Amino acid sequence: MITYRIAKKFICKIGITAAILSSISYRDVAYSAQPVPTTTPTASTNQADIEDEKPIYPIAEKIIRANGLDEITWRLKVDDEYEFNAAATDLNQIILLKGLLDRVYGDDAAIAFVIGHEIAHHTQKHMYSYTAYAAKLTKQMQAEVDAKVQNIIVTETKKFETARSSKRRSKLLCNQDIAKKTSLSVAPDYLALNCQGKPDSNKIEQLKQQFTAEKEPEIYSQLKKLSRQLEFEADKFGYIYMVRAGYSPEGALRVLELMSRSPHPGSDDTTHPSFNDRLNAIKELMNKYPAPSLMAEGKIRLRLHPNPLTYDMSKDGQSLRINSRFGSQRQASKLK
Numbered sequence: 006m007i008t009y010r011i012a013k014k015f016i017c018k019i020g021i022t023a024a025i026l027s028s029i030s031y032r033d034v035a036y037s038a039q040p041v042p043t044t045t046p047t048a049s050t051n052q053a054d055i056e057d058e059k060p061i062y063p064i065a066e067k068i069i070r071a072n073g074l075d076e077i078t079w080r081l082k083v084d085d086e087y088e089f090n091a092a093a094t095d096l097n098q099i100i101l102l103k104g105l106l107d108r109v110y111g112d113d114a115a116i117a118f119v120i121g122h123e124i125a126h127h128t129q130k131h132m133y134s135y136t137a138y139a140a141k142l143t144k145q146m147q148a149e150v151d152a153k154v155q156n157i158i159v160t161e162t163k164k165f166e167t168a169r170s171s172k173r174r175s176k177l178l179c180n181q182d183i184a185k186k187t188s189l190s191v192a193p194d195y196l197a198l199n200c201q202g203k204p205d206s207n208k209i210e211q212l213k214q215q216f217t218a219e220k221e222p223e224i225y226s227q228l229k230k231l232s233r234q235l236e237f238e239a240d241k242f243g244y245i246y247m248v249r250a251g252y253s254p255e256g257a258l259r260v261l262e263l264m265s266r267s268p269h270p271g272s273d274d275t276t277h278p279s280f281n282d283r284l285n286a287i288k289e290l291m292n293k294y295p296a297p298s299l300m301a302e303g304k305i306r307l308r309l310h311p312n313p314l315t316y317d318m319s320k321d322g323q324s325l326r327i328n329s330r331f332g333s334q335r336q337a338s339k340l341k
């Protein structure tokens with residue numbers, strides 16, 4: 006079903022991947038409440054498996070802390086797939102693809118925008134909004150399809166009864182000999198009934214499939230429209246998040262400008278707005294939410310919570326777990 010397919014994963018085509026992050030510099034960081042360590046007191050049991058994530062962890066950690074998003078654990082994963090893309094999946098998991106990181110290598114602010122954007126998909130509950138909307142549309146569609154089929158059954162039953170009474174054939178309507186002589190039993194005349202004038206389950210199922218197939222493009226179109234709205238919202242919060250953490254908003258412009266060089270998708274029938282529209286939206290945000298104000302907000306939070314969140318490998322060994330401030334405090338107390 007539509008709902009199931011959509012619910013599996015919220016793919017976010019932002020256009021960046023995380024590949025060569027081994028030497029990320031901090032020159033794009035506008036300020037730093039405290040130097041962000043590249044290692045934490047809590048060594049992972051298997052550091053080798055989160056080597057790709059470690060270079061971008063300080064960026065994600067700072068965004069999370071500067072925006073008060075540190076009450077819950079996050080997971081960060083660099084995927085080997087070489088595409089210019091990132092994704093928000095599962096609960097609080099952020100995935101950056103290596104093809105993206107390669108293209109913005111060394112540009113912390115650009116990476117911060119991508120991470121902020123994916124974090125926003127989670128904090129704004131976009132997966133829930135999207136799947137709930139898909140479920141609602143699917144339910145509406147099923148109700149419409151059922152009503153349509155029911156109407157056909159009612160109409161055809163009347164037609165059948167009229168034909169039967171006029172021809173005075175109350176029995177043997179399915180008899181092959183009679184079938185050859187009367188239109189009553191000719192299947193194409195009845196979309197939903199069998200030759201006895203009763204609803205035919207196979208025909209009904211076919212009708213439902215046909216009506217559903219006719220309706221699906223409209224549903225996908227509505228979902229794509231919502232998806233585009235959510236992308237704009239993720240850009241908005243992504244921008245706010247990254248700037249609060251002290252990263253220059255120019256990083257967002259650089260990412261989107263780079264993406265806008267890719268081929269035009271060709272129509273509005275996409276899940277994402279055009280990169281030019283996203284670029285313009287960021288420029289508007291820069292006026293609406295000036296960077297100095299956002300940075301000042303973040304600076305206050307960072308001063309209140311100066312200790313970087315700790316990290317470790319996730320229990321499934323698939324990602325780097327950025328511990329919440331509670332988890333970080335627990336680890337710190339263990340070390341004492």
Ligand SMILES: [Zn+2]
Pocket residue numbers: 016017018019122126236239
């Ligand atoms: Zn997105």
